[in-house]
Amino acid sequence: MPSWSDAGRQRLRGPLGGATATVASTAAAGLAVVALVVVAARGPQAVVVARWVLSLLWWVVDAVVPHPASERTRVDAAVVVATRLGGRALLVLTTALGAGPTTSVRWGLGLLLLVAVVEPVLTRLRPPADAEHLPGLGAQRSQRPLGVVGLGGVVVTALTGLLAVTDADGAAWVGLGVLHAAVALVAGAAGLRDLLGRRARSAALRAALERHAPELLVYNGRDDGGAHQVAMWLPALERTGRRFAVVTRGPEALAAVAEVTTAPVVSRAAWRDLDDVVVPSARVALYVNAASTNTNFVGYRQLVHVYLGHGESDKALSYHPSHAMFDRVLVAGQAAIERYGRHGIDISLDRFVVVGRPQLGAIAPAGPRPGDDLPVVLYAPTWAGYNAASSHSSLPVAAEVVRGLLSQPVRVLFRPHPFSRRRSAERGWVAEVEQLLAQDAARTGRDHRWGAQVEQGTEFADSANASDVLVADLSSVLVDYLVSGKPMAVVAAGAGARYATDFAARHPVARAAAVVRPDGTDAGQVLAGLLGADELARERAQVRRFYLGGLTAEQSLDAFTAAITSCVELADKRRVDLEDLADVADVGEPG
Structure with missing residues (x-):
């Protein structure tokens, strides 16, 4: 990842x-x-x-x-x-x-x-x-x-x-x-x-893609990047041994994705131009997000359409109604299947495939910590989301949360979601936290980490492995951290006055974590409890099985490969059926 x-x-x-x-x-x-x-x-x-x-x-x-x-x-x-x-x-x-x-x-x-x-x-x-890393296609003029x-x-x-x-x-x-x-x-x-020369260029692109002969098309409907959503699946895709290409919908996303993979990346902004990428070899389309332009691509019924997503969490986007349009929905565990049903999203059980989380092999289980070092707390808030329904971010109260963390004898590792730097308000909250950490480091000598030293050139697994405790929001990092077996807390951002009883009931992953008030004012007290006796260890193990399917990273990779193979076979069968229907239609046409 x-x-x-x-x-x-x-x-x-x-x-x-x-x-x-x-x-x-x-x-x-x-x-x-x-x-x-x-x-x-x-x-x-x-x-x-x-x-x-x-x-x-x-x-x-x-x-x-x-x-x-x-x-x-x-x-x-x-x-x-x-x-x-x-x-x-x-x-x-x-x-x-x-x-x-x-x-x-x-x-x-x-x-x-x-x-x-x-x-x-x-x-x-x-x-x-229009393309990067596509063999046989000459470079386009800037x-x-x-x-x-x-x-x-x-x-x-x-x-x-x-x-x-x-x-x-x-x-x-x-x-x-x-x-x-x-x-x-x-x-x-x-x-x-x-x-x-556009028509000739489109023909050349399609010819080059036909020669590459991808079986899998990874569809990224975001026009502004979303490279990390593609990148987290690249090792699993490469493990399948099948050729794939990435389809984007704009030059910005093309440039972003091309930086994280050497696989062919194609940009087709117009709906009609998507015809260029649905080459005869293509069998399966894989979707890494719930972008509205996904509907442009699912109409190609000769393909089997598979929703992957980009993380396992209880956020609203993890049970979006649009997921019902896909032929298969790959999920990490039983929790995801029940989440759809709990929120009234009707997807037949035969369309779910449990594959665990193939990305989590780099997160190490908890081990002994040197007794002379201060414990390290990883604070990883999510971004504010698209709207109120998708917003579970503690960034508006992040300064209060961090003040509470700093009240305890710990070092803080601050890793906000990358989208948190896109809006001015969120950038301001991030900057406020970084200023608090810098001031405390100068005053106390504690080795806090933030900014480029945490976010650039490292993976989330590196931060997880360097920490002893996680404080996060309702997001996929909370589920991913379960692999480590370490204590964690979740900020009940936006949960309201009844957060103590309602939050875990609505979001089962919270059963594995201590819950911080929505305003963050008890973060220090909650952290002090986590640094003591680990009372939630057994609950975390149960929640981990519920959310991650009880699969190791290696087993998840095998399950993913098997799922892709099954989808390719389904696509072959579908093509035969579609050809039979076409033959019947031709017979029925008047001479």
């Missing part, structure tokens, strides 16, 4: 992330409009001020807002395009107000505005990257414009600002328009060349 850091490293689309960029660009557009209103209301005297404001504003926006082609959503892209067009248009309009509507200025402004409208469209023509285009864009931006704050004549503006047009044409020519 890859480390959370490696698997969840963020790929910022420029100095600012997508949401922040949207806010920044929207604010910039608003300021530009205000500046134009000031110009219109106060007359020529305000023109000079407006030029300076808009020039500075344009440079700032161009520096911090990523190119629209790299944005995650069309909304973000639209806002960025609107901001850039607005910035250029308002700059030249204020200049026109100051310079006077001479013929040359009108031509210069007209050409500049025309290119400003066309350029973003031209630069977006270039298709995104999505980014050629170096000369990028340099030309910088020059155009700089000259636009320069002319806006000086009394440039019309000839200068015409020259700027011509330069701007040249840059756009170079970008457009490169994009048009690739656009016209």
